[in-house]
Amino acid sequence: TGEAPALASLSNRLVTLEQALSEITSDVASVAEASTAAGGLSEKALGEALAPVQNGLDSLANEVSSLKADFGDTKTSLADLGGSVSNLGDTVNTLGEQTAMLSERADTLEAEAAGRAGEQQTAAAALAVTTLKAAIDTGASFVQQLDFLKNTAPDLTLDVAPLEAFSQSGVPTLASLQHQFGPIATGVLAATREEPDGVGGKFFSNLQGLVSVRPTTAQDGDTPAAIIGRMTAALTEGRLDDVLSEAATLPETGKVAAAEFLSKVEARQTAGDLLQTLLATAQGGAGANPSQ
Numbered sequence: 001t002g003e004a005p006a007l008a009s010l011s012n013r014l015v016t017l018e019q020a021l022s023e024i025t026s027d028v029a030s031v032a033e034a035s036t037a038a039g040g041l042s043e044k045a046l047g048e049a050l051a052p053v054q055n056g057l058d059s060l061a062n063e064v065s066s067l068k069a070d071f072g073d074t075k076t077s078l079a080d081l082g083g084s085v086s087n088l089g090d091t092v093n094t095l096g097e098q099t100a101m102l103s104e105r106a107d108t109l110e111a112e113a114a115g116r117a118g119e120q121q122t123a124a125a126a127l128a129v130t131t132l133k134a135a136i137d138t139g140a141s142f143v144q145q146l147d148f149l150k151n152t153a154p155d156l157t158l159d160v161a162p163l164e165a166f167s168q169s170g171v172p173t174l175a176s177l178q179h180q181f182g183p184i185a186t187g188v189l190a191a192t193r194e195e196p197d198g199v200g201g202k203f204f205s206n207l208q209g210l211v212s213v214r215p216t217t218a219q220d221g222d223t224p225a226a227i228i229g230r231m232t233a234a235l236t237e238g239r240l241d242d243v244l245s246e247a248a249t250l251p252e253t254g255k256v257a258a259a260e261f262l263s264k265v266e267a268r269q270t271a272g273d274l275l276q277t278l279l280a281t282a283q284g285g286a287g288a289n290p291s292q
Contacts, residue, residue, distance in 0.1 A: 014067045021060050125153035125282035132163075133275050139173040142166075153282060160278075162270050171271045172264045178235055184261040185228045188250065191257040192224040224254055240269040 128149040135142035146160065146167050172180075219229045227246050234242035247255065247262050255262075 017060065017063060017067065024060070122283065125149075126279065128152040129275065129278045129282045133279070136163075136171050136271055136275065137173060138170075139176060140170045141168055142170065143168060149278075160274070162274055166267055166271060171267050174238055174240075174268065177240075177261075177265060177268060180261060180264075181232065181235055184258050185232065187257045188228060188254040189224055191253040192251045222249065224250060227254075240265055240272070244269065 128145075132142060132145040132149050135145040142163075146163055150160065219226045227250055231243050231246045234240075234246065243265055244262065247258060247265075250258070
């Protein structure tokens with residue numbers, strides 16, 4: 001501290017004065033003894049002669065006493081200051097520990113708040129996807145529900161453009177596709193029937209067309225009837241991807257006859273796949289299959 005050099009200087013000065021005082025006192029005593037022994041001066045005359053010297057000695061002694069007092073006070077002040085510095089250090093350490101605890105608590109609260117915000121965002125996105133699915137499953141327009149999803153979960157990285165293509169008209173429901181397929185299957189069978197030669201063959205073919213029965217169960221083979229049977233079974237079970245893959249094996253005339261219906265199946269399948277992916281993305285995990 002700034003008082004340490006001053007204390008050292010004061011101590012040195014005190015030692016020097018004490019030595020000087022001791023030496024002068026000793027000299028005065030020697031002079032007095034010598035004068036008395038020689039009989040040159042009476043005790044009174046000697047006292048008067050040494051009075052100024054004695055006064056100087058007294059003054060010097062007072063200064064030494066004052067310096068000792070100052071030295072003691074300074075040491076006490078330094079001790080007090082040292083205690084204050086020590087207490088201040090303890091206080092600083094305590095404040096540092098408290099600050100570290102507060103910082104750790106703030107980090108914890110911040111992490112908890114971020115977690116709650118993430119959970120709320122996930123829940124809102126899942127609700128928006130569920131609302132969209134419910135609207136799509138009705139077969140009606142879902143423009144408002146799709147806009148709600150885009151506004152509620154703007155951070156979803158999934159492209160919803162395929163859904164926007166059907167948002168005005170809606171997507172056919174699975175039930176409506178099942179209901180529509182009967183006439184379509186009959187038309188496909190008629191379009192793929194080979195015309196026999198001769199008048200009798202044509203008559204028999206026309207008669208077959210009037211009384212033909214559409215297969216409704218899965219069966220082996222690559223004939224149009226077998227393919228229609230597998231398509232019917234897949235559609236009944238809601239396996240739209242199998243319906244499309246079987247339709248791809250039909251003769252070209254059958255594909256043309258079923259083209260409009262197949263475009264509806266593709267729309268339903270696309271919407272279902274996208275909804276499933278949207279729900280899984282919104283929930284951060286695998287969602288249930290919403291295509292049916």
